[in-house]
Amino acid sequence: MRKFMTLALAASLMSTAAWAESVKIGFVTTLTTGAAVIGKDMQNAANLAVEHLGGKAGNLDLEVIFADDGFAPETGKQATDKLVKQDDVDFVTGYIWSHVLLASRKSALDAGKFLISANAGPSQIAGKLCDENFFSTSWQNDQTPMAMGEVLNRQGVKSLYVMAPNYAAGKDMVAGVERTFKGEIVGRDLTKWGADAQLDFSAELAKAKASNADGIFVFYPGAAGGAFIKQYDQAGLKDTLPLYSVFTVDGLSLPKLQAANFEAVLGSRTTQEWDPSLDNAANKKFVADFKAKHGTYPSFYAAQSYDAIMLIANAVAKVGNTEDKDALRAALKAADFQSVRGDFKFGTNNMPVQNFYLREVVADSDGTWTTQVVETVFEDHVDSYAADCKM
Amino acid sequence: MIIQALNGVQLGLLLFLVASGLTLVFGILDFVNLAHGSLYMLGAFICASLTFLFGNFLWAVLVALPLTGAIGYLVERFVARPLYARDHLDHVLGTFGLILVLDTLTHLVWGPAGIAVPLPDWLEGQLTLSETLVIPTYRLLIIGAGLSAAVGLFWLVNYTRLGMLIRAGASNRTMVSALGIDIQTLFALVFALGAMLAGLAGMLIAPITEASIGMGNNIIITAFVVIIVGGIGSMKGAFIAAILIGLIDTMGRSFLDDLFKLAMSPEAAETSAPAVSAMLIYIIMALVLALRPQGLFPPRTR
Numbered sequence: 260m261r262k263f264m265t266l267a268l269a270a271s272l273m274s275t276a277a278w279a280e281s282v283k284i285g286f287v288t289t290l291t292t293g294a295a296v297i298g299k300d301m302q303n304a305a306n307l308a309v310e311h312l313g314g315k316a317g318n319l320d321l322e323v324i325f326a327d328d329g330f331a332p333e334t335g336k337q338a339t340d341k342l343v344k345q346d347d348v349d350f351v352t353g354y355i356w357s358h359v360l361l362a363s364r365k366s367a368l369d370a371g372k373f374l375i376s377a378n379a380g381p382s383q384i385a386g387k388l389c390d391e392n393f394f395s396t397s398w399q400n401d402q403t404p405m406a407m408g409e410v411l412n413r414q415g416v417k418s419l420y421v422m423a424p425n426y427a428a429g430k431d432m433v434a435g436v437e438r439t440f441k442g443e444i445v446g447r448d449l450t451k452w453g454a455d456a457q458l459d460f461s462a463e464l465a466k467a468k469a470s471n472a473d474g475i476f477v478f479y480p481g482a483a484g485g486a487f488i489k490q491y492d493q494a495g496l497k498d499t500l501p502l503y504s505v506f507t508v509d510g511l512s513l514p515k516l517q518a519a520n521f522e523a524v525l526g527s528r529t530t531q532e533w534d535p536s537l538d539n540a541a542n543k544k545f546v547a548d549f550k551a552k553h554g555t556y557p558s559f560y561a562a563q564s565y566d567a568i569m570l571i572a573n574a575v576a577k578v579g580n581t582e583d584k585d586a587l588r589a590a591l592k593a594a595d596f597q598s599v600r601g602d603f604k605f606g607t608n609n610m611p612v613q614n615f616y617l618r619e620v621v622a623d624s625d626g627t628w629t630t631q632v633v634e635t636v637f638e639d640h641v642d643s644y645a646a647d648c649k650m
Numbered sequence: 651m652i653i654q655a656l657n658g659v660q661l662g663l664l665l666f667l668v669a670s671g672l673t674l675v676f677g678i679l680d681f682v683n684l685a686h687g688s689l690y691m692l693g694a695f696i697c698a699s700l701t702f703l704f705g706n707f708l709w710a711v712l713v714a715l716p717l718t719g720a721i722g723y724l725v726e727r728f729v730a731r732p733l734y735a736r737d738h739l740d741h742v743l744g745t746f747g748l749i750l751v752l753d754t755l756t757h758l759v760w761g762p763a764g765i766a767v768p769l770p771d772w773l774e775g776q777l778t779l780s781e782t783l784v785i786p787t788y789r790l791l792i793i794g795a796g797l798s799a800a801v802g803l804f805w806l807v808n809y810t811r812l813g814m815l816i817r818a819g820a821s822n823r824t825m826v827s828a829l830g831i832d833i834q835t836l837f838a839l840v841f842a843l844g845a846m847l848a849g850l851a852g853m854l855i856a857p858i859t860e861a862s863i864g865m866g867n868n869i870i871i872t873a874f875v876v877i878i879v880g881g882i883g884s885m886k887g888a889f890i891a892a893i894l895i896g897l898i899d900t901m902g903r904s905f906l907d908d909l910f911k912l913a914m915s916p917e918a919a920e921t922s923a924p925a926v927s928a929m930l931i932y933i934i935m936a937l938v939l940a941l942r943p944q945g946l947f948p949p950r951t952r
Binding site: 425430449450485511515518521 | 920
């Protein structure tokens with residue numbers, strides 16, 4: 260830790276000395292609490308992107324300053340303020356949590372900085388609160404569950420029990436699946452979230468079981484996902500209440516679930532805009548190098564963070580400086596970089612217009628649990644709030 | 651309904667394990683230990699590591715228990731003992747610092763990811779009590795373990811020489827030491843016992859929620875609510891209050907949104923119900939503090 264602090268200090272001193280030739284990216288993510296596992300993965304991916312770029316964006320030195328949001332909107336806003344005012348970064352990116360992004364957005368945008376979400380995609384920011392300086396390398400929250408709703412229709416599921424945490428993204432996820440799912444929602448639970456999130460779902464699972472639904476849809480990102488899967492398994496619901504999840508089973512929870520041998524998760528299906536098995540050169544390089552370095556498959560958080568750094572570096576390289584905001588904005592919007600999800604383009608509200616895939620949990624050739632694409636659910640999907648964005 | 655009641659009792663018993671240690675330490679040593687939750691977390695992490703080492707959860711619990719007790723003893727010796735003579739604010743500051751140290755230490759040793767704990771096959775299943783009544787075997791085990799720990803504790807405190815000394819120490823510390831009892835060792839033992847109980851709760855919950863950093867900070871607040879409602883220093887109060895709080899919390903989560911739907915739109919009910927059910931236990935605490943500030947079952951003092 261101390262070594263890291265000294266390095267960080269040295270790095271920040273060096274960067275002040277050479278600010279004219281460098282581009283500074285602030286990266287806000289969760290580095291403490293149980294959710295730090297997500298932040299760590301994003302940090303690893305961002306560092307890998309910098310490494311792949313040789314530490315340069317065109318002729319400019321690339322510097323990423325990480326900051327912790329402590330899994331709380333107020334701390335995230337403070338971290339953003341510090342990056343914007345004290346470090347005077349040119350771009351702010353990261354943001355796992357929708358409520359943190361919503362709290363921080365004004366700090367970054369009012370200071371004239373570019374804000375690039377590498378994960379959170381609250382409906383507000385895709386619609387009414389959209390901004391010419393805001394971009395996303397992830398998705399709008401509703402999109403992934405909308406794809407899942409479509410999958411449920413195709414599989415003939417008639418009734419559904421829905422569970423999600425009670426915060427901005429949780430509500431978006433519920434809204435998303437309910438928008439495309441044509442059957443009946445027989446029950447809905449929004450559980451407590453944050454640093455003291457509810458992790459024991461006994462009461463909710465008992466209700467879900469009693470509802471006799473055809474399936475259960477859940478959204479539990481990070482550590483809560485592992486906890487949910489285990490309790491679902493222990494409650495013996497696998498045969499009576501099939502699990503359909505978004506952002507719950509991912510590259511972060513699978514190694515843990517495998518270590519504890521929770522086989523119930525094998526074969527479970529989830530929707531996502533990216534997958535380690537996507538066949539393109541950038542993705543192959545990213546997945547292979549990430550695995551070589553950290554020993555696990557990268558999560559979608561990692562993929563989006565990698566893309567965020569690549570997007571910024573590509574725009575800066577094109578423009579050649581960080582002063583010409585208009586040129587930078589145009590370069591960001593063009594998104595001419597090699598994304599790990601293949602072609603990448605922005606819609607009118609600066610949210611990606613992209614494919615969504617159905618993925619299945621499988622064991623790879625080494626026996627490691629991972630996901631693999633089953634089919635494409637949506638092609639070039641535009642989020643539902645783009646029309647509300649007046650830009 | 652019966653399932654939810656069982657879930658509530660299970661949560662209550664876990665709360666009791668944490669709260670009993672807290673109330674022992676607070677009631678007898680007059681020491682506010684915020685870091686009690688960290689011992690709960692350490693219990694979970696140690697047990698998780700040992701489970702992978704031995705390949706068996708139950709053995710891991712048996713070995714992890716004395717280890718957690720030993721950590722409790724060390725905490726008492728090096729952190730708590732120098733602070734006894736100070737006032738409560740210093741206790742809070744000191745143990746809050748300890749929380750940060752232990753959380754970071756856990757982060758360094760086990761990483762940020764947390765550990766999922768596997769259970770033996772025979773605990774993985776469900777027990778069918780009747781057509782509609784199916785409960786995971788492991789949850790029944792928690793209820794069993796919690797109840798036996800509670801019974802053991804009652805026996806220890808009420809019917810053994812050590813228990814007698816503990817009660818005597820709680821009533822009049824100076825008199826006990828004047829009678830030639832080594833009060834320091836007694837206090838250390840009580841502290842270690844509290845740590846073991848908290849650790850046991852952590853070990854029992856780990857296979858359900860997994861061992862994660864900061865898990866103790868969630869339960870410690872609820873545990874304080876329990877001992878305030880039950881009466882500080884009272885074992886019986888802690889037990890009844892823990893079950894009560896466990897039931898109220900579970901029932902609130904299960905039925906409050908249906909109740910709210912009678913009075914407001916489904917949308918508003920679904921958003922406000924989890925918020926209100928999270929508040930319920932604090933509302934209970936506020937009521938108890940207003941109407942009966944000494945708690946429901948305060949210990950008899952003279």
